Amino acid sequence: MSGLERFSLNQWTVRQWSLPELVAGCAAAGVRAVGLWREPVREYGVEAAARLVRGAGLTVSSLCRGGFLTAADAPGRERALAGNRAAVEEAAALGAAALVLVAGGLPAGSRDLPGARERLADALAELGPYAAGYGVRLAIEPLHPMFASDRCVVSTLGQALDLAERFPAGQVGVVVDTYHLWWDDAVGRELVRAGEGGRIAAFQLADWITPLPEGVLLGRGQLGEGCVDLRWFRERVEAAGYAGAAEAEIFSPSLWAREGAEVLAETLDRYRTHVL
Amino acid sequence: MSGLERFSLNQWTVRQWSLPELVAGCAAAGVRAVGLWREPVREYGVEAAARLVRGAGLTVSSLCRGGFLTAADAPGRERALAGNRAAVEEAAALGAAALVLVAGGLPAGSRDLPGARERLADALAELGPYAAGYGVRLAIEPLHPMFASDRCVVSTLGQALDLAERFPAGQVGVVVDTYHLWWDDAVGRELVRAGEGGRIAAFQLADWITPLPEGVLLGRGQLGEGCVDLRWFRERVEAAGYAGAAEAEIFSPSLWAREGAEVLAETLDRYRTHVL
Numbered sequence: 127m128s129g130l131e132r133f134s135l136n137q138w139t140v141r142q143w144s145l146p147e148l149v150a151g152c153a154a155a156g157v158r159a160v161g162l163w164r165e166p167v168r169e170y171g172v173e174a175a176a177r178l179v180r181g182a183g184l185t186v187s188s189l190c191r192g193g194f195l196t197a198a199d200a201p202g203r204e205r206a207l208a209g210n211r212a213a214v215e216e217a218a219a220l221g222a223a224a225l226v227l228v229a230g231g232l233p234a235g236s237r238d239l240p241g242a243r244e245r246l247a248d249a250l251a252e253l254g255p256y257a258a259g260y261g262v263r264l265a266i267e268p269l270h271p272m273f274a275s276d277r278c279v280v281s282t283l284g285q286a287l288d289l290a291e292r293f294p295a296g297q298v299g300v301v302v303d304t305y306h307l308w309w310d311d312a313v314g315r316e317l318v319r320a321g322e323g324g325r326i327a328a329f330q331l332a333d334w335i336t337p338l339p340e341g342v343l344l345g346r347g348q349l350g351e352g353c354v355d356l357r358w359f360r361e362r363v364e365a366a367g368y369a370g371a372a373e374a375e376i377f378s379p380s381l382w383a384r385e386g387a388e389v390l391a392e393t394l395d396r397y398r399t400h401v402l
Numbered sequence: 403m404s405g406l407e408r409f410s411l412n413q414w415t416v417r418q419w420s421l422p423e424l425v426a427g428c429a430a431a432g433v434r435a436v437g438l439w440r441e442p443v444r445e446y447g448v449e450a451a452a453r454l455v456r457g458a459g460l461t462v463s464s465l466c467r468g469g470f471l472t473a474a475d476a477p478g479r480e481r482a483l484a485g486n487r488a489a490v491e492e493a494a495a496l497g498a499a500a501l502v503l504v505a506g507g508l509p510a511g512s513r514d515l516p517g518a519r520e521r522l523a524d525a526l527a528e529l530g531p532y533a534a535g536y537g538v539r540l541a542i543e544p545l546h547p548m549f550a551s552d553r554c555v556v557s558t559l560g561q562a563l564d565l566a567e568r569f570p571a572g573q574v575g576v577v578v579d580t581y582h583l584w585w586d587d588a589v590g591r592e593l594v595r596a597g598e599g600g601r602i603a604a605f606q607l608a609d610w611i612t613p614l615p616e617g618v619l620l621g622r623g624q625l626g627e628g629c630v631d632l633r634w635f636r637e638r639v640e641a642a643g644y645a646g647a648a649e650a651e652i653f654s655p656s657l658w659a660r661e662g663a664e665v666l667a668e669t670l671d672r673y674r675t676h677v678l
Contacts, residue, residue, distance in 0.1 A: 236629065
């Protein structure tokens with residue numbers, strides 16, 4: 127047992143790698159799954175990417191990402207829905223276990239959080255059946271509350287579940303990402319709830335370190351570098367019945383500045399030490 | 403009616419002002435209350451500061467701040483308790499309506515959030531009666547979750563109330579700060595709960611703007627500049643029975659670079675437009 131049966135490498139952790147480099151690097155390291163991003167996949171060609179990944183014996187634990195479904199104007203809403211339908215089709219082509227959805231932030235000038243959240247729910251009512259038709263499961267990802275205004279109006283696991291539970295579990299699940307959820311004193315009981323409803327569609331790993339950089343997007347920590355009890359999360363999602371991948375998704379310019387293979391080897395080492 | 407009956411100016415909003423400048427500036431502008439910080443008060447002299455403020459007819463809506471009570475080692479814990487007892491005495495001398503407590507973050511190398519929270523509760527059990535003996539009310543301030551590791555392990559109003567409710571309401575209340583709480587979908591019902599228990603000890607105002615600066619401490623928005631529905635919060639704390647001050651506490655280098663009187667005039671104008 128290598129201990130890596132459930133490990134997945136999210137493409138953005140090694141952004142310096144092209145898609146072929148990612149696939150070759152993962153195969154060489156004994157990694158069995160990857161999390162992919164739409165932009166590099168489309169650049170390479172969706173069908174070609176699917177063949178490449180499948181040919182190397184890799185599965186796709188998630189496709190990042192759809193969402194951004196909070197526009198208040200009709201043209202903005204239509205554009206977002208069309209983009210998400212395309213994302214569903216790409217996820218289907220890749221055989222991705224989940225299409226990650228990031229809610230979107232407040233429209234410019236708006237102070238109406240409840241309204242933005244309702245528009246997201248309306249969009250899910252349209253996209254859920256569409257995705258199910260392609261065999262794709264949508265996964266709402268709550269992001270850390272520091273992103274609530276400009277990126278994601280869904281900030282906690284409880285809130286993501288409130289939203290997901292309006293729809294069949296096969297259509298809409300949630301993403302459990304340690305970086306976004308670690309601070310929440312309610313996350314333990316919400317993980318139980320997520321498990322009971324069969325709602326955990328993806329599990330992502332990154333550590334929390336400070337100081338946060340300007341813009342706060344690219345300051346994630348390598349596994350074990352920060353203060354998140356990653357093992358606690360892994361045990362809780364497993365206890366909740368989740369049997370999918372544990373995907374390392376670390377946005378960090380200091381990782382991107384290094385050799386991809388070295389970053390992957392370090393990440394696997396940290397995964398064994400701090401997650402397993 | 404000037405509309406300013408409940409307005410209070412937190413000293414850190416106009417950090418460029420000395421304490422005498424703050425007192426004179428507030429008196430000139432018709433402001434009736436100030437929120438003070440321990441460091442400048444001690445530098446001026448606590449008794450002298452109390453005379454200065456009282457002599458100008460101002461009340462003290464809050465003293466910032468005590469807390470940082472999460473140390474795991476005995477000497478660190480004793481130092482923190484001693485510092486907080488001193489803060490209680492200073493708050494009593496100033497006649498402050500509340501002594502704001504910021505929990506503190508995780509000790510270096512720790513991943514144990516529940517443990518840190520329990521140490522805070524233990525400290526409150528010691529400090530609550532001590533403060534009550536001086537007629538001072540402790541006010542737990544939940545800070546935005548982006549501060550959970552390095553500054554404050556209490557991140558939501560619900561969590562602050564869970565903690566406060568272990569003690570008599572006269573000993574321990576909570577701070578409602580729009581900047582820290584605006585994103586939380588549970589904040590409406592937690593404000594009702596806070597009101598029912600008579601727990602709201604202070605109400606602070608700042609707006610949320612992005613991008614956040616490096617370190618995220620000094621990126622607060624002037625009232626009305628961001629996406630927080632400040633009026634909604636003011637109405638909710640009033641509906642919850644809170645009759646104390648609404649204190650503008652905006653940490654912003656761009657405000658500190660301007661004339662204090664100009665900043666105060668702008669803040670009062672924004673308060674009338676976006677809060678009242």
